[in-house]
Amino acid sequence: MTQSLAEIKKLQNAMEAAVIGQADVVEKIIISLLCNGNLLLEGLPGTAKTRSIKTLASVMEAELSRIQFTPDLLPSDVTGTEIYHSDGGAEQLTFQQGPIFANLVLADEINRAPAKVQSALLEAMEERQVTVAGKTYPLPPLFMVLATQNPIEQEGTYPLPEAQMDRFLMKVDIDYPDDTAELGIIRLMRNEEQVSSHAEPLKISQNHIFSAREEIHKLHVSENIEQYMVALVMATRHPDRYPESSLSQWISVGSSPRATINLDKASRAHAWLQGKDFVDPDDVRSVAPAVLRxxxxxxxxxxxxxxxxxxxxxxxxxxxAVA
Structure with a gap:
């Protein structure tokens, strides 16, 4: 086990201890971080969506910025804007950075704001930069948007546009915890109400994240696995290739090439987290739902x-089938 993997495992364990009953959610958050991607979490209120993201920031050397999306939010409230001021008699416009300029950006209840505000994240998520008044400002090297949303069946929500959805590496649906996990949550909350100890909190350096990404990039992916990933995505575009199934009746529009790219990234990250130096079909199948749904x-x-x-x-x- 490399040092980077050992540190990431510490991060994962710390998150699982703080977010009980959501081990799969924690794993997908870690994978998105390792893939330099963005993550969308969807679930009913109280399913630890925001807590998961805040816990990630608490165990890393990273700046967390939280944006509460509301119907009256403006794009400039996200990206920042130029402000006019006078300095020593000289009048000038100065760019004031918005909350998007952070390592981890929590876009809370992203589907409660109109599309024009949601789209303010597009350039940042894809290009890792923000353009305001014709000027481009780079975002930090470690940058990740973690968005939460309540199911769109609830009142007062705006469905995310397809272009925005496609820019999320994965989408994770969060269910309510089971009986055992619910009991653990009660005890965890009771313990947190007590006076905290003076123990040194865990802080994972950003350098371990960058080192892990380099190791993941070197993982071996065989041609058969590459063809398997392509075949999975192509099945969404050409469901008629499988006439014995109901796919043709179910799918209206298939996945874009970003699906294949992200399936490859997430599969390699999943394999690396398991301590492997190659990707097998189980790695692909483990991340496929979150990448494609x-x-x-x-x-x-x-x-x-x-x-x-x-x-x-x-x-x-x-x-x-795997080739």
């Missing part, structure tokens, strides 16, 4: 039958 547009037939994106992905995985 927000990149599918289902048909009216699927909606009428109550078929979800996850059920479609399960069927794709059943139909597509």
């Amino acid at each position: 927000h990149r599918l547009i289902l048909s009216y037939e699927a909606a009428a039958e109550g078929v979800t994106s996850d059920q479609v992905i399960e069927e794709i995985i059943r139909q597509v």
Whole structure:
């Protein structure tokens, strides 16, 4: 085990101890961080979406910025704006950075703001920079948007546009914890109400993140695995290749090339977290739902039958064989 892997495991364990019953969510957050990607968390209120992100910031040497998305939010409230001031008689415009200029950006309840505000994140998420009044400002080397949203069936929400959704490496759906985890949450909250100890808090250096990314980049991916990832994505675009299934009736629009790129990144990160130096089919299947579920547009037939994106992905995985 390399030093970087050991440090990332410490980070993962610390998060799992603070966010009980959500080990899969924690793993997907870590994978997104290692892939230099952005993550969308969706779940009902109280499912530790915000807590997960704040815990990540607390165990890293990273600056956390929180943006509460509301219907009256403006794009400049996210990116920043130029302000006019007078300095020694000289009048000038100075750029005042918005909350997007941080290492970890918590976009809380992102689907409660209109599309024009949501799209203010687009350039930052994809290009790692912000352009205001014709000037471009780079974001920190370690930058990640972690957005949360409540299910869009709830009132007062705005569905994210497809262009925005595609820029998230993964989308994780969070369920309520089971009985055992719920009991653990009660005890954890009770302990946190007590006076905290003076123990030195865990702080993972950003250098370990960058070192881990280099190691992940070197992981071996065989041609068969590459073809398997391509076949999974192509099944969303050409479901007619599998006439024995209902994919053609369920899928209206398939995944973009970003799906293939991110499936490769996430599979390598998953394999690295398991201590492997190669990617196998299980790694691909483990991350496929989170990578693909927000990149599918289902048909009216699927909606009428109550078929979800996850059920479609399960069927794709059943139909597509490893070469």
